[in-house]
Amino acid sequence: MSYIVPRDKKDDNKRDVQEEEEDDLVFDQVPVKVACPHCSVSIITYIEHESSWVTFTVCIALFMVLNWAALCIVPVVYPLVKDVVHHCPRCLRVLATRSRVVLPSVRDEVMSFRFGSCAMVLARKYVLALVAMMSLIGSIHWIRSGSAPATGIEAIVRSELSVLRWEDFLQDCGFKSYLGNPIHVTVAFNEKYKNQTLHWQGSVHRVEEGFNFLGLSQRGAIFVDMTPQQFPNKRDMSDVVLLYKEEKELGQKIATLKKGMGLDFTATMVEVGRRGSPHVMALWDLAILSAASSKADSPSQNSSLVSP
Incomplete structure (x- = not known):
């Protein structure tokens, strides 16, 4: 006779638990x-x-x-x-x-991003909104960058030197003229000064260096006080801002600039300042004036280049 050894229910339960754990592993x-x-x-x-x-x-x-x-x-x-x-x-x-x-799938309602031991969980709608915002910012930057058709200040080219003086510009498009008749200022700027290359003199108010990081770039800026100033009672406000590219020869000159130094610069007018903001110009070249030359020449705003 043969006997069938009964199976222990506990062993069966342990095996079932182990199989479930392996399935969920x-x-x-x-x-x-x-x-x-x-x-x-x-x-x-x-x-x-x-x-x-x-x-x-x-x-x-x-x-x-x-x-x-x-x-x-x-x-x-x-x-x-x-x-x-x-x-x-x-x-x-x-x-x-x-x-x-x-990286998660687009079909997931809740999307989980993991990088090493760090994880970030976001709802799909917020991820799509973030992607749309980044795409918009990237598109605007691409339009303004050199890889896209030139627009704005990147489209400015150096034209023939104009004989217009700072005094003429101040009378037509200065702050007082803008307060009196802003429409006249806009018309006069577009007709006489926009995209005109000018040779003026002034003094350094402050310098802001540009940057280039992760494909994002911004031009450096030199804030200039002109003579006569359009804001005589406001020492913290400059008259003109000169935007420049980081070029070797020009960068060496700009690196030596300090507040109050006299400047003899050649730049193209880009935009008229509104509500007290400085007038925007694209800088091509500059020379540093000595203190004596700056005081002697600044009222007349000569158009001849003065050597440093």
Whole structure:
């Protein structure tokens, strides 16, 4: 006679629990307890971090955007974008590989972004709104950059030198004229001064350096006090702002400028100042005047270039 050994219900329950745990098991960035499918032993995985195509893509993108500044960023980012590889400590076989960079699907109502150990969870509508805003800002910057058709100040070209003086401009388009009849100022500026290259003299009020970062660039600016000033009682306000590009020869001259120095500059008029703002000009060239030359020549606003 043969007997059938009855199965223990507790063993069946343990097996069911183990199967459910294995089904719900997720290999992530920390070791996990699992039955190795290769050696059939219950183990706790050990993990290693290995480079992948994502790692190299992120590093190359950083070099393309930041140039040499990426040498400071890549050593920090490089370990964060390596893949996590789970190994069996007994047979040393690879059980799973997971990327530390996780991007969500557009179909997800709640979108989760993960970069290394950092995670950000956002609703899809906010992600789409952020993408639309960034696209708008990028489009505006592209239109204003050199890769797009020239517009605004980038479209200004150096024309023949005009004989118009600062006194003439002050009478037609100065602050007092703007307060009296702003329509007349706009018409006079468009007819006589816009896109005209002028040779004037003044003194440095302050200098603001430009910048170029992550593809975003802004011209430097020299704020100039003219003689006579259109704001005689307001020492903190300048009359003209000269926008310049970072060029080698011009940059060396600008680096030596200090407040109060006399300037002899050639620039093209771009925009008339409104409500007390300085008049905008695109700078082409300048020379630094000595103190004596500046005092002697500033009232007449000669059009001849004075050597430094």
